[in-house]
Amino acid sequence: MDSWEASVEARIRAAQEQGEFDNLPGMGKPIPGSGQPYDESWWIKSFLEREKIPTDLLLPTPLRLRRRIEQLPDDVRDLPTEESVRAFVADLNAQIVSWLRTPIGPRVSVRPVSADNVLRGWRSEREAVASFPAPAPSAPSRRRGWLPPWRRRAV
Numbered sequence: 001m002d003s004w005e006a007s008v009e010a011r012i013r014a015a016q017e018q019g020e021f022d023n024l025p026g027m028g029k030p031i032p033g034s035g036q037p038y039d040e041s042w043w044i045k046s047f048l049e050r051e052k053i054p055t056d057l058l059l060p061t062p063l064r065l066r067r068r069i070e071q072l073p074d075d076v077r078d079l080p081t082e083e084s085v086r087a088f089v090a091d092l093n094a095q096i097v098s099w100l101r102t103p104i105g106p107r108v109s110v111r112p113v114s115a116d117n118v119l120r121g122w123r124s125e126r127e128a129v130a131s132f133p134a135p136a137p138s139a140p141s142r143r144r145g146w147l148p149p150w151r152r153r154a155v
Contacts, residue, residue, distance in 0.1 A: 060105035
């Protein structure tokens with residue numbers, strides 16, 4: 001074992017002398033997370049951050065559904081028609097009913113959403129936006145052609 005370790009150390013020393021470890025990425029920078037307390041799930045957190053995966057996917061189904069219900073007004077705000085709002089709510093309600101049939105995970109109260117209540121809120125936001133006066137179109141400016149100073153009229 002000692003001869004193997006010695007040969008590895010000799011190769012590392014030779015590589016250092018030849019400059020093979022110079023200009024490596026991160027050279028001279030602190031190791032990320034070295035000042036933080038140890039976290040057992042550091043690898044999954046770094047994976048989620050690196051791959052840009054939303055952390056909502058880690059939540060159990062009922063909590064994820066409740067979060068979607070809370071975000072529902074924001075999600076339907078930009079939908080163009082009442083039919084699209086109803087379809088969005090119907091899809092969410094189908095997911096809720098599917099979970100209610102076979103509840104897996106923590107016992108959290110989740111109920112289907114009333115499409116009429118969501119539509120009422122959607123309409124009120126539309127009306128609030130529509131009640132703002134539209135900016136009046138400005139009259140086209142009349143630009144006269146450029147004239148040399150001796151051709152301009154005195155006013």
